[in-house]
Amino acid sequence: MPDSESMISRHILPNYRIAVVGSGAVGCYYGGKLAQFGRDVHFLMRSDLDHVRKRGLRILSKQGDFHLQKVHAYGSTKEIGPVDLVLIAIKATANAALDTLIPPLLKADGSTMLLTLQNGLGNEEYLAERFGAEKVLGGLCFVCLNRVEPGVIRHIGHGKIEMGEFSGLPLPRTWEVQGEFKRCGVVCSVAGDLGLAHWRKLVWNVPFNGLSIAGGGIDVGQILADEDLLYLTRALMREIIGIAKTLGYEIPSSFADRNIENTKSMGAYLPSSLIDYLEGREVEVEPIWGEPLRRGFNAGAEVGRLEMLYRLIRRKVNAREHEE
Amino acid sequence: MPDSESMISRHILPNYRIAVVGSGAVGCYYGGKLAQFGRDVHFLMRSDLDHVRKRGLRILSKQGDFHLQKVHAYGSTKEIGPVDLVLIAIKATANAALDTLIPPLLKADGSTMLLTLQNGLGNEEYLAERFGAEKVLGGLCFVCLNRVEPGVIRHIGHGKIEMGEFSGLPLPRTWEVQGEFKRCGVVCSVAGDLGLAHWRKLVWNVPFNGLSIAGGGIDVGQILADEDLLYLTRALMREIIGIAKTLGYEIPSSFADRNIENTKSMGAYLPSSLIDYLEGREVEVEPIWGEPLRRGFNAGAEVGRLEMLYRLIRRKVNAREHEE
Numbered sequence: 001m002p003d004s005e006s007m008i009s010r011h012i013l014p015n016y017r018i019a020v021v022g023s024g025a026v027g028c029y030y031g032g033k034l035a036q037f038g039r040d041v042h043f044l045m046r047s048d049l050d051h052v053r054k055r056g057l058r059i060l061s062k063q064g065d066f067h068l069q070k071v072h073a074y075g076s077t078k079e080i081g082p083v084d085l086v087l088i089a090i091k092a093t094a095n096a097a098l099d100t101l102i103p104p105l106l107k108a109d110g111s112t113m114l115l116t117l118q119n120g121l122g123n124e125e126y127l128a129e130r131f132g133a134e135k136v137l138g139g140l141c142f143v144c145l146n147r148v149e150p151g152v153i154r155h156i157g158h159g160k161i162e163m164g165e166f167s168g169l170p171l172p173r174t175w176e177v178q179g180e181f182k183r184c185g186v187v188c189s190v191a192g193d194l195g196l197a198h199w200r201k202l203v204w205n206v207p208f209n210g211l212s213i214a215g216g217g218i219d220v221g222q223i224l225a226d227e228d229l230l231y232l233t234r235a236l237m238r239e240i241i242g243i244a245k246t247l248g249y250e251i252p253s254s255f256a257d258r259n260i261e262n263t264k265s266m267g268a269y270l271p272s273s274l275i276d277y278l279e280g281r282e283v284e285v286e287p288i289w290g291e292p293l294r295r296g297f298n299a300g301a302e303v304g305r306l307e308m309l310y311r312l313i314r315r316k317v318n319a320r321e322h323e324e
Numbered sequence: 325m326p327d328s329e330s331m332i333s334r335h336i337l338p339n340y341r342i343a344v345v346g347s348g349a350v351g352c353y354y355g356g357k358l359a360q361f362g363r364d365v366h367f368l369m370r371s372d373l374d375h376v377r378k379r380g381l382r383i384l385s386k387q388g389d390f391h392l393q394k395v396h397a398y399g400s401t402k403e404i405g406p407v408d409l410v411l412i413a414i415k416a417t418a419n420a421a422l423d424t425l426i427p428p429l430l431k432a433d434g435s436t437m438l439l440t441l442q443n444g445l446g447n448e449e450y451l452a453e454r455f456g457a458e459k460v461l462g463g464l465c466f467v468c469l470n471r472v473e474p475g476v477i478r479h480i481g482h483g484k485i486e487m488g489e490f491s492g493l494p495l496p497r498t499w500e501v502q503g504e505f506k507r508c509g510v511v512c513s514v515a516g517d518l519g520l521a522h523w524r525k526l527v528w529n530v531p532f533n534g535l536s537i538a539g540g541g542i543d544v545g546q547i548l549a550d551e552d553l554l555y556l557t558r559a560l561m562r563e564i565i566g567i568a569k570t571l572g573y574e575i576p577s578s579f580a581d582r583n584i585e586n587t588k589s590m591g592a593y594l595p596s597s598l599i600d601y602l603e604g605r606e607v608e609v610e611p612i613w614g615e616p617l618r619r620g621f622n623a624g625a626e627v628g629r630l631e632m633l634y635r636l637i638r639r640k641v642n643a644r645e646h647e648e
Contacts, residue, residue: 214636228635228642235631304628307559312538312636315552 013183014176016040017083019105021098022090023048023073025145026117028153030161030186031087032059035068037184042072042080044101049075051150060148061155063185082107085177088116088127093282095126102131110135113173115163117141119272120205120287121198121295124166136166137174138194140201144269160187164194199244200251204259205288207236209273210309213316217278219268224260232305233260239305243296283317285310337507338500340364341407343429345422346414347372347397349469350441352477354485354510355411356383359392361508366396366404368425373399375474384472385479387509406431409501412440412451417606419450426455434459437497439487441465443596444529444611445522445619448490460490461498462518464525468593484511488518523568524575528583529612531560533597534633537640541602543592548584556629557584563629567620607641609634 016039020031023045035041035057045052056069074080083105090097095118106112115137116123124138140163144156161181165174170190181188191197211223211232223229237256244251276283289310296303340363344355347369359365359381369376380393398404407429414421419442430436439461440447448462464487468480485505489498494514505512515521535547535556547553561580568575600607613634620627 215639226639228639232632232635235628239628302626302628304559304563304626304630305632306628308556308629308632311552311556315539315550318552 014084014180016085016180018042018085018087019077019080019083020044020087020089021077021101021105022088023052024089024091025147025153026141026143027087027089028057028147028151029059029143029145029155029159030089030117030141030181032057032066032068032153033184033186034180035071036066039180039184040072042074042083044077044080045073045075048150049073055151058152059155060152062157063155063159077101077104080105083112085113085115088114088118088123090118091282092118092120092123092284092287095123098127099130102127106131106135113137113177115139115177117161118287119284120202121291122287124194128166133167137163137177138166138198139163140191140197142201146275160189162189162191162197164191164197166194193249195247196244196249196251199240199247199249199292200255202244202288202292203237203240203251203255204263205271205273206240206292206306206309207233208263209271209288210236210313212271212274213277213283214309214312217274219270219274220263220266221268224264230260236305236309239302240292243292243299243301243303243306246299246301247295277317277320280320283313285314285317289313338408338504340409340504342366342409342411343401343404343407344368344411344413345401345425345429346412347376348413348415349471349477350465350467351411351413352381352471352475353383353467353469353479353483354413354441354465354505356381356390356392356477357508357510358504359395360390363504363508366398366407368401368404369397369399372474373397379475382476383479384476386481387479387483401425401428404429407436409437409439412438412442412447414442415606416442416444416447416608416611419447422451423454426451430455430459437461437501439463439501441485442611443608444526445615446611448518452490457491461487461501462490462522463487464515464521466525470599484513486513486515486521488515488521490518517573519571520568520573520575523564523571523573523616524579526568526612526616527561527564527575527579528587529595529597530564530616530630530633531557532587533595533612534560534637536595536598537601537607538633538636541598543594543598544587544590545592548588554584560629560633563626564616567616567623567625567627567630570623570625571619601641601644604644607637609638609641613637 018041020027020043023043031041031043052071052073057071058067086105114127114135117139124136127136139161142160143158146154148154174190178188178190208220211229212218241251273283293303293306293310342365344351344367347367355365355367376395376397381395382391410429438451438459441463448460451460463485466484467482470478472478498514502512502514532544535553536542558580565575597607617627617630617634
């Protein structure tokens with residue numbers, strides 16, 4: 001007779017088949033954490049496919065390096081087949097690819113969960129329109145990662161996921177997924193209101209990612225050290241809080257100051273959008289600036305600062321692409 | 325017995341003693357026009373003083389070059405002494421110098437007129453606070469000028485002055501000064517509302533001077549050719565019109581589109597603030613962006629776009645000065 005603990009464990013622990021779509025730094029890190037703890041994870045890969053098949057996946061982290069020698073890596077989602085949970089971590093600028101990538105991963109009973117770990121606004125809606133809102137969960141990643149070479153991800157700091165149901169309040173499955181992340185060493189919390197969580201994250205992302213590009217390629221320390229950019233950081237944060245309020249998401253105004261205080265300890269940190277910009281990769285202009293602007297504008301909120309930032313960044317990014 | 329015409333002329337024509345303070349392109353051009361037609365003009369000069377004393381003043385213009393061999397040029401306003409009319413054309417960033425430059429030019433009877441031809445907002449107020457509002461007139465110059473070398477000004481185009489009384493409606497003296505400009509070949513109109521005239525000019529100056537610097541050193545043609553900058557131009561114009569409205573100055577919203585249409589014919593024109601910026605001279609950040617922003621903010625108008633532009637330009641200009 002099995003002892004009671006193993007019975008409980010067998011009963012409580014889900015036995016998810018998991019696919020990771022988009023095996024950049026975010027996909028490899030969170031998928032890698034789940035695989036490290038024995039979960040059944042299948043990675044869709046492109047450029048790193050052969051390398052990872054031969055040499056595995058390596059995560060370098062202050063919390064402990066680890067190496068997964070045997071990784072289930074595939075060149076298509078058809079080879080992966082239906083799964084219980086999809087972690088979506090492609091660039092939001094490439095969302096159109098999901099139209100064909102996702103269907104082979106869906107179970108016939110409709111129970112597959114689509115958890116997007118992408119930046120900004122609009123990704124959950126994109127999935128909901130195509131595959132049904134009831135499948136969609138959103139996860140906000142507070143993590144500093146860098147892909148240093150094929151199959152090697154450096155985890156620089158943080159790592160928390162804040163996740164929730166696109167359709168509303170947490171369900172039993174929400175807590176199950178959270179539990180799986182926690183049991184695999186990922187700090188994870190369930191958000192009662194995913195929309196509010198997004199807008200809270202935008203309070204930081206809009207000014208710091210934005211001014212780092214608009215300011216000509218500067219880190220968060222340089223933004224905070226400049227009187228005018230610090231002023232604009234605060235003004236943009238307040239404008240985002242105002243837009244959120246108009247949309248029904250209450251964020252206390254003290255949140256702006258707290259965010260600025262917390263950023264002081266980050267030193268010369270380069271926001272991810274700036275790294276994308278500097279390295280010639282696509283910048284997620286629409287999810288971080290464009291979509292928040294459109295929602296604020298349509299709701300009649302004051303959006304002038306965000307509009308300036310969005311247009312100046314869009315122009316810079318387009319100008320860079322024309323130069324290539 | 326003199327004939328009636330010369331009697332009328334002697335009676336109607338004022339016989340102003342005129343000082344020009346700030347003998348850059350604007351001061352030399354308008355002072356030069358008055359001197360060309362025989363008016364009693366006295367120029368305060370600094371760097372060009374010796375040159376102009378020896379070689380005179382030369383204006384190059386499609387409307388006809390002219391050369392003033394004998395120019396009354398001085399190194400101090402004490403040497404000039406009291407006058408009837410002062411044309412003020414120093415950079416607004418140097419207004420503090422007026423505290424000592426103006427007093428020697430004032431007549432004991434208080435009748436000296438101070439006509440500022442400077443850019444942006446705040447110059448009339450500066451003079452009014454120190455020397456009395458009743459002395460102050462404002463003139464807006466719509467002119468393209470360049471100082472090409474000591475004592476030589478190139479008149480590129482336009483030239484109109486729109487002038488008015490700081491204290492309100494036109495007085496007899498306002499029409500007299502206008503008449504003098506007109507008789508000396510300067511297109512000049514009297515504004516019923518000087519404040520309104522300023523805000524109408526800002527509708528062009530704020531976006532075009534601003535985006536040419538914030539956009540990294542581009543001409544008005546490049547601004548109009550870029551989808552995002554054209555959008556921001558229109559949005560900034562509408563914001564300025566909105567601020568003006570809040571302050572009681574009605575500008576029709578069609579004025580924005582008309583301004584953009586008219587700018588299309590200007591081709592690769594470089595706004596004056598950009599030239600100042602590129603040539604390392606002081607940029608009139610406060611009169612063109614800072615003061616309009618503060619007035620709009622204090623009146624409770626929506627100022628987000630102007631605030632972004634002001635702060636981004638201020639930072640750029642300060643960063644340039646630190647590099648030197």
